[in-house]
Each structure stands twice: as C-alpha cells, then as structure tokens.
Amino acid sequence: MKNTIFYVALLFIFLASCKKSSDNEPYQKLSEQIAVTGDGYVGDQNCISCHEDAAKDWQGSHHDKAMQTVSDETVLGDFNDAEASIDGVNYFFFKKESDFFVRTTELDGSVNEYKLAYVFGLTPLQQYIIDFKDGKKQVLRVTWDTLDKKWFHQYAGDEIVITDWLHWSRGAQNWNTMCAECHSTNLKKNYFVEKDSFHTTYSSINVSCESCHGPGAQHLNWANSGATEGNMYMVLGNDQTAQMNMCAPCHARRVKLTKDLIPGLNFEDQYLVQNISSDYYHLDGQILEEDYVYGSFLQSKMHAQGIKCGDCHNVHSNKLKMTGNKLCLQCHVPDTYESPKHHFHKENTEASLCINCHMTGRFYMGNDFRRDHSFRVPRPDQSVSHGTPNACNECHKDKSEEWAAQQVVDWYGKERRPHFSDYLLMSTNTDLNQQDRQKLNEFISDLNYPAIARSTVISNLSFANEADLKSLIATLNDSSAVVRYNALMEFRNMNPQDRIVIAKKHMTDSVRLVRIGSAQLLIGFQGEDWSEADKLSLFKAKEELEEMLFGNADFSTGRLQLGDYFMQANDVTTAIKHYEIALKKDSLLFPVYTNLATAYSMSGQTDKAFETLNTWMDKEPNASRPYYLRALLNFEIGNNELAEQDLKMAIALNPEDSRSMYNLATFYYQTKDFLKAESMINDALKLEANNPEVKYLKALILKELGKIQESNKLMQELQSQQPA
Numbered sequence: 001m002k003n004t005i006f007y008v009a010l011l012f013i014f015l016a017s018c019k020k021s022s023d024n025e026p027y028q029k030l031s032e033q034i035a036v037t038g039d040g041y042v043g044d045q046n047c048i049s050c051h052e053d054a055a056k057d058w059q060g061s062h063h064d065k066a067m068q069t070v071s072d073e074t075v076l077g078d079f080n081d082a083e084a085s086i087d088g089v090n091y092f093f094f095k096k097e098s099d100f101f102v103r104t105t106e107l108d109g110s111v112n113e114y115k116l117a118y119v120f121g122l123t124p125l126q127q128y129i130i131d132f133k134d135g136k137k138q139v140l141r142v143t144w145d146t147l148d149k150k151w152f153h154q155y156a157g158d159e160i161v162i163t164d165w166l167h168w169s170r171g172a173q174n175w176n177t178m179c180a181e182c183h184s185t186n187l188k189k190n191y192f193v194e195k196d197s198f199h200t201t202y203s204s205i206n207v208s209c210e211s212c213h214g215p216g217a218q219h220l221n222w223a224n225s226g227a228t229e230g231n232m233y234m235v236l237g238n239d240q241t242a243q244m245n246m247c248a249p250c251h252a253r254r255v256k257l258t259k260d261l262i263p264g265l266n267f268e269d270q271y272l273v274q275n276i277s278s279d280y281y282h283l284d285g286q287i288l289e290e291d292y293v294y295g296s297f298l299q300s301k302m303h304a305q306g307i308k309c310g311d312c313h314n315v316h317s318n319k320l321k322m323t324g325n326k327l328c329l330q331c332h333v334p335d336t337y338e339s340p341k342h343h344f345h346k347e348n349t350e351a352s353l354c355i356n357c358h359m360t361g362r363f364y365m366g367n368d369f370r371r372d373h374s375f376r377v378p379r380p381d382q383s384v385s386h387g388t389p390n391a392c393n394e395c396h397k398d399k400s401e402e403w404a405a406q407q408v409v410d411w412y413g414k415e416r417r418p419h420f421s422d423y424l425l426m427s428t429n430t431d432l433n434q435q436d437r438q439k440l441n442e443f444i445s446d447l448n449y450p451a452i453a454r455s456t457v458i459s460n461l462s463f464a465n466e467a468d469l470k471s472l473i474a475t476l477n478d479s480s481a482v483v484r485y486n487a488l489m490e491f492r493n494m495n496p497q498d499r500i501v502i503a504k505k506h507m508t509d510s511v512r513l514v515r516i517g518s519a520q521l522l523i524g525f526q527g528e529d530w531s532e533a534d535k536l537s538l539f540k541a542k543e544e545l546e547e548m549l550f551g552n553a554d555f556s557t558g559r560l561q562l563g564d565y566f567m568q569a570n571d572v573t574t575a576i577k578h579y580e581i582a583l584k585k586d587s588l589l590f591p592v593y594t595n596l597a598t599a600y601s602m603s604g605q606t607d608k609a610f611e612t613l614n615t616w617m618d619k620e621p622n623a624s625r626p627y628y629l630r631a632l633l634n635f636e637i638g639n640n641e642l643a644e645q646d647l648k649m650a651i652a653l654n655p656e657d658s659r660s661m662y663n664l665a666t667f668y669y670q671t672k673d674f675l676k677a678e679s680m681i682n683d684a685l686k687l688e689a690n691n692p693e694v695k696y697l698k699a700l701i702l703k704e705l706g707k708i709q710e711s712n713k714l715m716q717e718l719q720s721q722q723p724a
Helices: 030-037 052-058 209-213 217-224 240-250 354-358 380-386 391-395 401-412 420-427 434-443 451-460 466-475 481-489 496-504 512-521 532-551 556-568 572-585 591-602 606-619 625-636 640-653 658-670 674-687 692-704 708-720
Strands: 067-069 082-086 089-096 099-105 111-120 125-131 137-139 142-145 150-153 254-256 271-273 361-364 368-371
Touching: 052 209, 082 150, 089 150, 111 137, 209 240, 240 271, 254 532, 271 481, 354 391, 380 391, 380 401, 380 420, 391 401, 420 434, 420 451, 434 451, 434 466, 451 466, 451 481, 466 481, 481 512, 496 512, 512 532, 532 556, 556 572, 556 591, 572 591, 591 606, 591 625, 606 625, 625 640, 625 658, 640 658, 658 674, 658 692, 674 692, 692 708
Parallel strands: none
Antiparallel strands: 067 111, 082 089, 089 099, 099 111, 111 125, 125 137, 125 142, 142 150, 254 271, 361 368
C-alpha cells in the first residue's frame, strides 16, 4: 500500500521521452575510471585466479546479478509484444533487433516509448532501468515476477500519476539516489547540487569482490610479492564488528554521512542507522516497512552474543548455510529446543520450524518475502495491550490475541523475561507516571539492552526536569555512538549556553556521527572566544556536517534539511533556494511550506509567504497549521479580521491546536473582548494545563474581568514554579 507519509508530486511537466542516447552521460570505462580516480579498483578477474572457491560461490548470486546491461541473456521479462494493463497504466513490451523497449500509456493519456538500459535483480523479481536526461536513471514501476512469470506493480492497487513523487520517473525511483550505491562497485554518485544533475560512475556494474573487500591494487601487489604474512591490504570480516561494517552499509535503512561509501570503514563513520521509529517499525520493534535487516539484527540477542552474518549465510553465494532447524541448532541444543516440550507443536511440520515463531516476515516490493532478524519470542500479551503483531496469530488467524496470550501462559507460566520491547512500548505513552518514567531513565543507560532500542527511547521522551535531564546527560558517555548521537539531539531546543557547553565536549569524539551531532547543536555559533584548537575542532565538525547535508541534497528531504541549516545560520536567501528546490522535487513535502513561508516573511517577501501558505492549503485542505501561520502573517500586516478567521479555521480543523487558541485569546485580550478571551484561554488550558505562558495570560484576563483573587492565585502558582 502506498505510504502517503512519504510525499508526492512535482510541479513541472514530465520529461517527454528518453530515447536519445545523446541526452545521457555515458559511464567511464574501467580503465578510465582507475586512471582518473586512482582508487585502486582492479576488477573481479584479478581476484578469481587466487580465490576460486569464493568466486564460484559468488558467480550467479544476487550480488553478481545485482545490475547488468540489457541483453537477451540478462532480460528475464516477456518482451515478445506482450501487453499488460495495471492500475490504469497500459504497457506494451517489445524488441527492435537486439534492443528492448516499453511503451506506456499513463493515467493522463500520455504515451511514451522508452529503451531499456539495465536490468536490476534476479529473483523473485527483476526491474528495468531507463536512461533520462541530466545523468538520471529511473527504475520502471512495472516489474517482472520471475516466479509466476508475469508483470506486476509495486505499490499494487495505487493509481500513481506522473507528478507523484512515487511515480517511477520521479525521486522515489531514481537509481542514482535510491539504488546505485549498493548495486555497483566503487559507486561515485557525483551529484551536482546547483544543476540537480548526476554524472554517476562505477568500477564494476555489479556487487563484486571489491564492493566488500575494498580496492584490490595493493592486495595484488602484496600477493605478487610472494608475501604470506603482514598487511594483506584487504578488508576482512573476521569478527562481528568487521563483518557488520562490510554488510550493514547496504543492508540497513540509514542516512548517509559521507559523500561515497568506503568498504570496511566503521558504520557510524559513514551512516546513521534508522531508529525504531513507528514510521518503519511496529511499536515493539518488529518490522513494518523495509529496514533491510540490520536495524532488526541490532535488536537481537544474536547480535548481543557476537553472531555474524556469515554464521548463517554463505557471504559469497548469499544462500543459507543449512536448511530447516539445522541452521539454528548449530548453537541451540537440539534436545531442549527441537522438541514439542519447547514449541508445543507437532514435530517435522511448518509449525515446528524455529523461524516461523522467531523470525516472522513480510512481503516487500510486491513479492519479496523477508524475515525479521530481531529473533524475538512471540508476545501476544503485547498484541492485546498495544496492537502489535505476534507469530501465534499469524498462523492461528481464527483465534483471538487473548487466546494466544493465554496459551503462552499455560505453556510457560505468567512471567515473561525482561525485554527491550516492554520499554519501547512504555516510552510511547504520553502520560507516564513517575515510576515508569524512572524505569525508562534507567533503561536508556542499561548496557544489557540493545543500543538501537535505548537510542529510540531517548528520542521518544522529553527531558524537562532535573532527574530526567541527569539521566540524559549520563548517556552522552555511552559506549554506543548511536546512543550518544540521539542524546545530543535532545539538546537542540535547550538554551544556547547549555547547548554549547554540551556540544563542545563532543566535537572531537572518536566517531564521525557524534561529531556531526555536536555540529548540529552549534549551527550559527562561531566560537569567537574559544581557543584556536577548539575553533579548529568546530570547523572540522561543521565540515563533516556540511558533507552529510550536501551528500543527501539529491533527496527532497535533503534539500529541506539544507534549507533548515542555512536558516539556522541566518542565511535566509540560500535557505529559500533549497526550500524551493525541495518543493520542485516533491510538492507534497509539507514541512517545507512552513519553513519557506517563514523564510519569505523574514526576507520581506510577504506576498510570496502568503502564496506559499495558500498553495499548501490547496494541497492539504484539512491541515490546520497553514491557517495558523497565515493568521500570524495577517496580524503582522494589520489584517486582524482575516487573522481572527484563520485562527478559528485552524482550531476547527484541529480541536487540539492550543497554540491557535492562545493566539486567539491574546487577540481578544488586546482588543478588550475579555469574555471571549477567557473562554478561549480556558480551552487552551484544558490541553496544556501546566503551560506557564497560557496560565499567565489567563491571570491577566481574570484581572481585567475583576476576578482579582483568582488572578492572584494563578500568579502565586507561577512564582512558586520559578527556579530558585
């Protein structure tokens, strides 16, 4: 199902056709690439002669076939004048001599003909790539099911118009941005920010030996020298951390921190792993959207015990080392675990397989079934209380979650072992009692639990009082870079003095991710009174932050973040430029409208600010915030009557919009309509009973209404809450 949280629609007209090769920038040949970049990549043939067994496993694998040029041998789909009509789009697949083409008739009736350039993947599906202008390569939505031998749509059932961000010709299916780094070797995206164009290159078209083991030139020199020991100049995955650094960059949902991937480099020096956000995971950490395995595996006891990818998978063939329960019984005692006394199901059935209870899965990309690598114990009790899925009811669909929870109690007793998911679920509660909050404060520093879970709980919580803040500060020295980074992010809205003191201590952290986190707290700060050494550290940290921001500028969200960065640095003109490009890429990226309207207003372009908010209202008519922002603009230029109407509309659209209520109460107070002001501020207090700003305004209103005793009581309460 199409996830509408992820934006949509560009404003400009779709490029008509991409048949002319002159519109495309060709890839450099391998020899030219080495000569130009000096990266030392030498190609697979230089590896195979010495590593025959590994090469034999790799040949024909998903990595080997990750991307290929179009030919009769590589194209698996039906291009024999085949037709398909899917979700309102008509396709005609055909050949001209040795070339493969598809003719599309879109929802708007437009007809376009495209020549295929590359194939993507092997099984259970194969995709096809089209060359576009400006070096862009787009992945067709229509996909070949290699198992059922038929054409199908990803996002099946959705009618996606040409202007939608999810349309295959737009950002969501841009190969350079979304796919390339993990499907080819020594990928250089080469995105030109000013031109919004690419000149992407690679050394090998597929995922080759050097994708994981690094450039081979120095290793070849070592091998040819006859050496048998010493530095082999080769990335190896001999322990868990080393192997994770090899595999995780392409098997993780993550944010890039650097311009290009360097094989074997520490993960947190190149990427920020996605937290267990409800946008991508169920609230207990089970997979929902694609997490590409790593984020799940980090949650597992397997990871905590040092298990590597290669303990279960042949890393060269990508196949499992064993089938059935044999894989798990490498470590787990058969007499204990491969028994009905453990799983309570009939032996030698699907129900008795370890993976069906401990590695449930979901289909992604239409027909690609992937299993959850958090290796968790089924918790139907959490399903009852929080609506999360569980393995029991995935099989016993005719039974209730309460039935499943009782079965677990009958088999294993009432007590459940402590699990991080209990804390994840607790942290989503918006009305925590003191005891639960104390448990969470202790959890975020408890090294017995996964770092990714602890960092997620940090991001789920607010840290307002002294005890909470003390627990947060403790995590700044955590052994996990991800925890340290997420802790730093909680200081973004704190006062500048505290923020600077905290950030300064982490500018020289050993991990790039944390240094970038410190730089995010110091945007706009120049360190004038700092020592030269500290100024240099600040400069380097900001350089790393800018590399991250510009490295993601080909995303619409990346442009939004660049705009925010320049806004915080008081460079409003540059911020506007990036916000405008963000909306050009994706006109339904709604957070941009708020910031762009603000930037226009700050730069004196009031008309453009109004235009931006009006456009937002047209595209999201049920949104409250654009009316609130337009009200502020109307107040600013003296259109008080229109501002009042906008605030009323904002509240009507969102009855919990306490900020609009506060502003409307302020307006009534200023215009001496004190009865309306009292009514509105009371509504705001129902939503924010402890907000001192709201309570203070009520005290002023009560005073004007002659309710002096009530007003004084409120003032005394506010004074008692002030820090000593």
